[in-house]
Amino acid sequence: MENNGYSNYFCYLRSFASPKQISELLGIPIFISGPHEGGELVTNHSSRFGFYHPEFPIRLRSYFLPGKKNPGFQKATQKIYDDYIRKTARAFFVVHRKLESNQDYFDKETNRYIDLVSEKRLDPYYLDKYDLFLVPDFTDAEEESDGSKFVSWEGDDIYPAVLVRETVGFWIRRRIDGTEPQFYLGLTDLLKLYDFDFYETRMKEKDPSAK
Known part of the structure; x- marks a missing residue:
């Protein structure tokens, strides 16, 4: 399962508790809007995506990290x-760190996604470009000199493309x-609890290119 995307991981978790059961446990709906119906996770809808309830990640931390x-x-x-x-959690962390290393790019891609969804033009394969x-040398332009620049950490490019x-x-x-x-x-919180060495190493070296 670790070689698949996180949507497959969602299916695995669903075998332990359905979205309805999780919602009842937390006392709030998981989503306040979006295309997710019947417990299915839809990530490539052309005009809608799931808006999480703002309390959901907060209560998730409280209930599901008893350790x-x-x-x-x-x-x-x-x-x-x-x-x-582990692999999925690490991928979420390293992707977020790289996005955060170039706020202009993160903002640009966010605004582009908003536009495509609002215009109902989000292609099912849109995310393939990521x-x-x-x-390390990922760029969003034909000419490398014109592309966005990021901070890259050694070993971050080991994760499956779909993930x-x-x-x-x-x-x-x-x-x-x-x-x-x-x-x-x-x-x-999850990484500090279950994967502390990985987390500590990454946080110590905030910018590996500045050596």
Whole structure:
């Protein structure tokens, strides 16, 4: 499963709890609008995407990271993280870091996505252009000198293209619906709890190109 995109990971999680069950547990709807119906995750609709409830990532952190207060639970679930979650969580982190390293590009891509959705022109394969986003020399222009510049970390280009493209799309949509900061906080909590060495190493070297 780690070689697939996060939409496949969503399907895996659904085998443990349905979106309806999660919504009932948290006491709020997961989405306040969007094309997701019948428990299906739709990420390539031409004119709509899911707007998360603003409280959803906050309550998700509270309910689903009990290991923060219970070391025994963390130890008992470490192997689950290692086997099924680690690669996806790391991909979300490194993609976000690279997007954040060029705010102009992040803003431009966010605004472009908004325009395409509002005009109902979002192609089902639109996100494919991000397949190589984590490659160090990724550029958004024909001439490298005209392209956006990013900070790249060694080893970030190991993730499957489908996971990279879906993750870029996720962060763009979260910037639009306003839940990006809270989802990122939840992600860093997860990494600090289950993947601390990875997180600490990345945070120590804020700009690996500045050597």
